[in-house]
Amino acid sequence: MGVVGPGEASPDELHAAHDVGRRLAELGAQVVCGGLGGVMEAACRGAKEGGGRTLGLLPGNDRRAANRYVDVAVPTGLGEARNALVVRAADGLIAVGGAYGTLSEIALALKAGKPVVALGSWEIDGVTAAESPADAVERLRSALA
Amino acid sequence: MGVVGPGEASPDELHAAHDVGRRLAELGAQVVCGGLGGVMEAACRGAKEGGGRTLGLLPGNDRRAANRYVDVAVPTGLGEARNALVVRAADGLIAVGGAYGTLSEIALALKAGKPVVALGSWEIDGVTAAESPADAVERLRSALA
Amino acid sequence: MGVVGPGEASPDELHAAHDVGRRLAELGAQVVCGGLGGVMEAACRGAKEGGGRTLGLLPGNDRRAANRYVDVAVPTGLGEARNALVVRAADGLIAVGGAYGTLSEIALALKAGKPVVALGSWEIDGVTAAESPADAVERLRSALA
Amino acid sequence: MGVVGPGEASPDELHAAHDVGRRLAELGAQVVCGGLGGVMEAACRGAKEGGGRTLGLLPGNDRRAANRYVDVAVPTGLGEARNALVVRAADGLIAVGGAYGTLSEIALALKAGKPVVALGSWEIDGVTAAESPADAVERLRSALA
Numbered sequence: 001m002g003v004v005g006p007g008e009a010s011p012d013e014l015h016a017a018h019d020v021g022r023r024l025a026e027l028g029a030q031v032v033c034g035g036l037g038g039v040m041e042a043a044c045r046g047a048k049e050g051g052g053r054t055l056g057l058l059p060g061n062d063r064r065a066a067n068r069y070v071d072v073a074v075p076t077g078l079g080e081a082r083n084a085l086v087v088r089a090a091d092g093l094i095a096v097g098g099a100y101g102t103l104s105e106i107a108l109a110l111k112a113g114k115p116v117v118a119l120g121s122w123e124i125d126g127v128t129a130a131e132s133p134a135d136a137v138e139r140l141r142s143a144l145a
Numbered sequence: 146m147g148v149v150g151p152g153e154a155s156p157d158e159l160h161a162a163h164d165v166g167r168r169l170a171e172l173g174a175q176v177v178c179g180g181l182g183g184v185m186e187a188a189c190r191g192a193k194e195g196g197g198r199t200l201g202l203l204p205g206n207d208r209r210a211a212n213r214y215v216d217v218a219v220p221t222g223l224g225e226a227r228n229a230l231v232v233r234a235a236d237g238l239i240a241v242g243g244a245y246g247t248l249s250e251i252a253l254a255l256k257a258g259k260p261v262v263a264l265g266s267w268e269i270d271g272v273t274a275a276e277s278p279a280d281a282v283e284r285l286r287s288a289l290a
Numbered sequence: 291m292g293v294v295g296p297g298e299a300s301p302d303e304l305h306a307a308h309d310v311g312r313r314l315a316e317l318g319a320q321v322v323c324g325g326l327g328g329v330m331e332a333a334c335r336g337a338k339e340g341g342g343r344t345l346g347l348l349p350g351n352d353r354r355a356a357n358r359y360v361d362v363a364v365p366t367g368l369g370e371a372r373n374a375l376v377v378r379a380a381d382g383l384i385a386v387g388g389a390y391g392t393l394s395e396i397a398l399a400l401k402a403g404k405p406v407v408a409l410g411s412w413e414i415d416g417v418t419a420a421e422s423p424a425d426a427v428e429r430l431r432s433a434l435a
Numbered sequence: 436m437g438v439v440g441p442g443e444a445s446p447d448e449l450h451a452a453h454d455v456g457r458r459l460a461e462l463g464a465q466v467v468c469g470g471l472g473g474v475m476e477a478a479c480r481g482a483k484e485g486g487g488r489t490l491g492l493l494p495g496n497d498r499r500a501a502n503r504y505v506d507v508a509v510p511t512g513l514g515e516a517r518n519a520l521v522v523r524a525a526d527g528l529i530a531v532g533g534a535y536g537t538l539s540e541i542a543l544a545l546k547a548g549k550p551v552v553a554l555g556s557w558e559i560d561g562v563t564a565a566e567s568p569a570d571a572v573e574r575l576r577s578a579l580a
Binding site: 369373374389391394401414 | 520534561
Binding site: 077088 | 465488490492496498507509510511512519520523524
């Protein structure tokens with residue numbers, strides 16, 4: 001599952017992303033993200049605590065830009081075009097917070113017909129709003145069942 | 146300038162895209178788009194009528210998928226990741242109509258700090274709404290002045 | 291047609307690339323290249339002198355990195371992955387000089403089944419060696435007839 | 436480390452790739468490859484037998500195209516442009532066998548200044564030839580020490 005959100009995030013967003021990551025890992029899902037800080041790092045940290053594996057698709061060429069909770073870092077060198085790869089690598093997305101990069105990932109996922117659950121993120125037609133990390137993970141799980 | 150919008154569009158959207166393309170060309174601007182049908186084709190047709198040049202960045206590998214009004218077709222073979230290239234090749238965007246691919250381009254442009262004007266398209270924070278093709282072109286021109 | 295070769299080239303290579311570009315343009319072919327200096331710039335300069343159009347697919351995000359003879363500059367932002375796009379945008383390649391980036395383009399073209407003519411470049415199985423710019427253009431033209 | 440080679444390979448090439456993958460894993464290295472069959476599959480199978488982790492960067496959009504020994508499959512959707520990502524994700528390459536896609540990866544690695552060891556593969560200036568899988572792994576290890 002993909003967890004998408006901004007590199008600079010509020011404490012609430014970080015808390016939510018961490019919880020989402022942990023819950024996804026506990027369900028046995030790999031967490032895919034953009035590999036950097038903020039929401040991405042919090043989700044990876046949660047996933048590691050939940051015993052899961054994390055994949056970070058980085059915009060630059062340097063694997064070392066990955067946050068420390070990324071197990072497999074892929075330095076794509078594609079810049080923001082790597083957002084399309086995050087979407088391709090995920091069966092569905094949970095979006096936390098509302099930056100523009102996140103919006104591009106939401107849009108690409110919806111275009112590809114993949115379910116998107118939003119937690120304090122963009123309210124776009126086609127996105128399912130969730131009220132908590134537990135609710136978000138459950139809604140994504142249901143959408144993919 | 147980029148003109149973005151869906152491959153399947155309403156008559157009103159096609160009319161607006163055609164007018165936008167023509168007006169951009171008359172200002173001397175190159176029209177950059179995704180190279181396919183619908184809004185993209187209408188904008189290119191308008192640009193050619195306005196004496197301008199058109200660049201189409203195609204998702205597939207076959208140049209022949211370009212609409213007939215594309216002067217320079219680039220078959221990127223990147224799928225939807227080519228949306229990032231449309232944004233990179235443009236100084237600003239006019240979005241016509243509201244598909245998800247279009248939304249991803251709007252989001253990437255805003256992320257890159259490029260002006261986006263919407264004509265019957267997504268009302269996203271940071272986008273400038275326009276009331277007519279003439280208004281859209283004028284607003285984009287002003288934003289880039 | 292694609293003209294590929296290094297950004298830093300010898301006087302002989304520059305002379306050859308210029309001649310190749312001019313001859314391709316005189317045949318009515320668009321010159322596609324990586325858009326930077328050296329062989330790329332010489333080929334574009336020749337193409338403009340021959341009355342043709344030039345397309346430069348740049349590795350970076352800044353259109354202004356294109357040499358002055360590029361008519362349509364596409365800032366792909368893909369780094370060396372843009373070499374694959376140069377190959378996709380061309381029906382065949384003429385390679386001038388022997389850098390590693392050039393070799394990657396030769397290899398991708400051969401993989402795609404597109405003809406490659408070499409002028410003082412890599413002697414790879416599947417490449418047609420040419421003795422002069424005129425010979426190179428003629429061999430590529432024949433291969434595509 | 437990257438292991439690159441064709442999807443259709445001879446028994447000798449498959450045997451060599453399998454041995455290379457196992458030896459890299461025993462040194463603690465992750466095996467990065469294009470994720471498909473032939474040399475890629477043999478290297479991944481060896482890596483799994485050696486207790487290692489495997490990363491497959493696929494050309495298409497479907498994760499299920501990965502061979503069964505890929506732990507982390509990334510469906511890039513970039514076609515052959517994904518070869519650049521294989522090179523970016525690896526500190527160095529061992530090339531087994533001599534297809535054109537392999538040659539493009541060798542060229543991109545040399546361009547990026549990364550060591551390339553060849554086992555029955557292209558004899559390009561800058562590539563280190565090896566005589567056996569053990570020799571190839573040792574030479575790559577030395578080059579990166």
